[in-house]
Amino acid sequence: MMRNTASPEATYRATTPRSAAFEARGLASLPITSSRGISFNPPYPVTIERATGPHLIDIDGNRYIDLGSNFFSMIHGYAYAPIVDAVTEQLARGSAWSANNAPQVDLAEQIVARVPSVEKVLFNNSGTEAFSLALNICRGATGRYKFLMAAGGYHGSMFDPSLGSKGLPGPSHYVAPYGETAPFVAAIRAHGPELAAVFVEGIMGSGAFAQAEPGFFDAVKKACHDVGAIFVLDEVISLRLSEGGYQKLHGIDPDLTMMGKIIGGGFPIGGVGGKAALMDLTNPTSGSVLASGTFSGNPLSMTAGAISVRDLTQARIDEIGAWATRIEAGIKSAAGAVNLPIWTRRVGSMVAWFFTDPGPGCVFGATRTDLAMVKRHQLAMLVNGLFPTPRAALATSTAMSDSLVDEIIDRFAASLATLLADPSA
Ligand SMILES: Cc1ncc(COP(=O)(O)O)c(C=O)c1O
Numbered sequence: 001m002m003r004n005t006a007s008p009e010a011t012y013r014a015t016t017p018r019s020a021a022f023e024a025r026g027l028a029s030l031p032i033t034s035s036r037g038i039s040f041n042p043p044y045p046v047t048i049e050r051a052t053g054p055h056l057i058d059i060d061g062n063r064y065i066d067l068g069s070n071f072f073s074m075i076h077g078y079a080y081a082p083i084v085d086a087v088t089e090q091l092a093r094g095s096a097w098s099a100n101n102a103p104q105v106d107l108a109e110q111i112v113a114r115v116p117s118v119e120k121v122l123f124n125n126s127g128t129e130a131f132s133l134a135l136n137i138c139r140g141a142t143g144r145y146k147f148l149m150a151a152g153g154y155h156g157s158m159f160d161p162s163l164g165s166k167g168l169p170g171p172s173h174y175v176a177p178y179g180e181t182a183p184f185v186a187a188i189r190a191h192g193p194e195l196a197a198v199f200v201e202g203i204m205g206s207g208a209f210a211q212a213e214p215g216f217f218d219a220v221k222k223a224c225h226d227v228g229a230i231f232v233l234d235e236v237i238s239l240r241l242s243e244g245g246y247q248k249l250h251g252i253d254p255d256l257t258m259m260g261k262i263i264g265g266g267f268p269i270g271g272v273g274g275k276a277a278l279m280d281l282t283n284p285t286s287g288s289v290l291a292s293g294t295f296s297g298n299p300l301s302m303t304a305g306a307i308s309v310r311d312l313t314q315a316r317i318d319e320i321g322a323w324a325t326r327i328e329a330g331i332k333s334a335a336g337a338v339n340l341p342i343w344t345r346r347v348g349s350m351v352a353w354f355f356t357d358p359g360p361g362c363v364f365g366a367t368r369t370d371l372a373m374v375k376r377h378q379l380a381m382l383v384n385g386l387f388p389t390p391r392a393a394l395a396t397s398t399a400m401s402d403s404l405v406d407e408i409i410d411r412f413a414a415s416l417a418t419l420l421a422d423p424s425a
Pocket of ligand 1: 018071125126127128129154156157201207234235236237261269270403
């Protein structure tokens with residue numbers, strides 16, 4: 001492979017002129033051309049024209065190996081043939097109506113069979129909506145409205161997550177340090193009588209895959225029940241870690257579980273599952289909680305999701321985990337070869353890397369000490385044909401292969417060479 005040694009930004013601008021023009025056009029009518037603040041990278045994001053398998057192709061014809069998986073959702077890659085075929089067929093028969101559809105029951109049955117604590121499940125259109133439904137169920141069950149979450153955690157865009165990481169509690173929520181049993185439990189006890197729910201992630205996506213100390217989740221659940229609050233585990237990211245998610249791997253038994261991303265097969269999706277007594281509060285004939293949404297449970301998301309879940313067998317989960325292990329080792333040896341200090345974290349099929357020592361806990365995007373380097377490296381990766389998340393993290397997918405993993409490692413090494421040769425640094 002040719003090693004690129006010009007400034008990453010100069011190369012990027014030279015190779016993506018149509019994307020630059022599209023961004024300029026978009027900004028006249030949109031505040032964020034991609035509609036998602038997190039998808040912006042300076043000087044402008046590329047505009048993707050099509051995506052197949054593990055590849056993204058932009059409007060200038062540049063091809064990237066996708067390492068971002070649309071924020072960990074595209075676990076079978078893009079345009080996965082079984083999903084394309086089934087959804088195309090469903091689309092011709094209609095995309096949404098206000099009545100039952102068969103694929104919804106198919107997806108629900110699979111999730112109930114796989115995720116240990118889930119006795120019943122309900123779908124909507126995003127992890128954000130899953131949060132909103134879970135909170136409403138907890139309000140209905142407890143008669144309270146406040147909740148507690150990890151500082152800097154992310155449960156969707158209903159609440160600005162940066163408020164938490166700035167230590168600013170919102171009008172209806174409290175924060176406590178993720179994964180640290182004693183202060184977290186103390187916060188639950190301190191606010192106990194006010195709390196409808198405690199929301200916590202299996203692994204902290206926003207904290208660069210930080211993991212809780214052993215015993216944390218059991219202690220959180222016990223403290224919740226002691227104060228009459230409901231324990232909600234957010235598995236929107238972590239469900240990919242085993243057939244039954246993070247909870248199956250670690251023997252956690254939440255009252256409710258939030259889901260999203262991989263259970264939609266690339267279509268808009270959110271889900272809340274859990275104990276039947278709580279879920280049945282949404283039953284329209286007997287319950288007190290409204291579950292609604294014009295496109296909730298639509299047959300396109302349900303069809304795609306049922307195939308995505310069906311095809312994510314434990315063997316495939318193990319395979320993409322092994323690829324991530326190999327990529328993590330490749331990142332370390334590529335950095336070692338050019339004497340660049342690098343630290344990594346891997347959880348299953350996801351890998352994060354750091355240019356300064358992250359220590360054991362949460363590392364938050366906006367405040368990380370290697371932020372400038374991460375941003376420059378993002379461009380260095382793009383000009384070397386890799387499409388990462390903007391936070392120095394990647395996920396493998398079943399659309400990859402052994403040889404593609406080799407190519408990823410080689411291109412990662414090239415991206416470090418570009419970074420080190422950057423004359424603007
Ligand atoms: C842990 C977690 N919860 C909730 C959400 C919100 O999901 P969505 O973006 O589908 O609204 C996300 C999204 O990244 C997430 O990572």
